[in-house]
Amino acid sequence: MNLLRGLAVLILFQGIGEGISHIAGIPVPGPVIGMLLLFLALQFSHTETPAWLGRTGHSLIRWLSLMFLPACTGLFFLPDISRNQWLPIAGAIVLATLLTLLLAALLMQKLMSAEGERP
Amino acid sequence: MTAWLATTLLLVLTFAAFAAALWLYRLNRGRPTLQALMHPLVTGPLMVSAILVAAHIDYDQYREANQLFFFLLGTTTVALAIPLHQQFHHISRLFRPLIITLIFGASFAVASALVIAWLLGGSIETLISLAPKSVTTPIALGLSEKIGGLPALTAGVVVFTGVVGAVMGPLIFRWLGITDDRIIGFVTGICAHGVGTTRAFEISARCGAFASLGLGMTGALTAFSLPWLVIFFLD
Known part of the structure; x- marks a missing residue:
C-alpha cells in the first residue's frame, strides 16, 4: 500500500512536469521538471520526507540499471551513418569522457581542499 | 506469433x-x-x-x-529529488566548488569532444550530433533536433558516453587516489548523466545525491546555452 502511495505521488509529479514541458514548449524534459517541483515541494514543506515516499524512491533508484537496459540496447542498433564517421564518434566519446573525468575530478579536489573540506 | x-x-x-x-x-x-x-x-x-x-x-x-x-x-x-532533498545540506555548503566544477566540466566535455572528432575527420553533422553527448537522453534528443543533428545518432552517443563514464570513472578515481564520494558523485553526474548516477548510487546515498545534482545542473546549463553557441558558430 505504501509503495503504491509513493508511486502515485511520483507519477503525479512526472505528469505535471510533462504537462508544463509540453504547454510551455521548453526543451527541458517533463521528468526533469517533475524532479525540480518535487524537490521544491520537499524543501518548502519543512518536515521530514514521509517514510513511504522515501522507501518507494530509494527502491526505484536501486533498480535504475534495469530501467536503463532497453535504452542502452539501442546503442547496438544505431542508424546507418557513413563508415568513416565511426572513428571520430567513438574516439571523441572515449577520449573526451576520460579527459573530462580526470580534469574535473582534479579541479574539484583542489577547490574543496582550498575551502578546507575534509572527505 | x-x-x-x-x-x-x-x-x-x-x-x-x-x-x-x-x-x-x-x-x-x-x-x-x-x-x-x-x-x-x-x-x-x-x-x-x-x-x-x-x-x-x-x-x-x-x-x-x-x-x-x-x-x-x-x-x-x-524520485531523484528525494536523495537530493535529504542530502541538500551538504550541497549548499559546497556551492563554490560545485559551480566552478560544473561550468568547467560541462563546457570541457562538449569542447574536447568536438575538437577530437574534428581532428579525426568528423563531418559537421557528426559534430552537431556529438555536442549534446553529456546531457541526459531526453534533453539531448530535443537539443539535437533543435540544432540540426541526427537525434537517433545523438541517442546512441549519449548512452555510449554514459556507459564509458560509469565504467571508466571508478577506475580513474582509484588511479587518482580520490576517495571522497562527493567528488566521485558530482563528477560522474556531470560526465555520465543517468547511467553514471546509477553507478554513483551503488557507491553511497551521498555519492548518488551529488551525481543527481551534477546531472540536473549539467542538463540545465547545456540546454540553455548550447543552441545559442551552435547558432553563433555556424552562422
Missing part, C-alpha cells in the same frame, strides 16, 4: 538479461577492474542485442514492448 505473446516475451527478455547480468557482476566481486567492465549496463544490453539479432527481431519492436521501462525511467528521474 500473436502480438501480446511477443510483447510478453520481449519484456521477460529484459528481466532475464538483467538477472543474468547482475549474477555475472556479483560473481566478479573482489576484482574491481574486471567488475567495472562487467557492469550490468554493459553485459545486459549485449545479451539482449545478441538475442534480438539471432532471432531477427528489430530494435523498434523490442523498444515498443519495453515502453514500461522507458516510462519508469521518467518516474525514477522524479
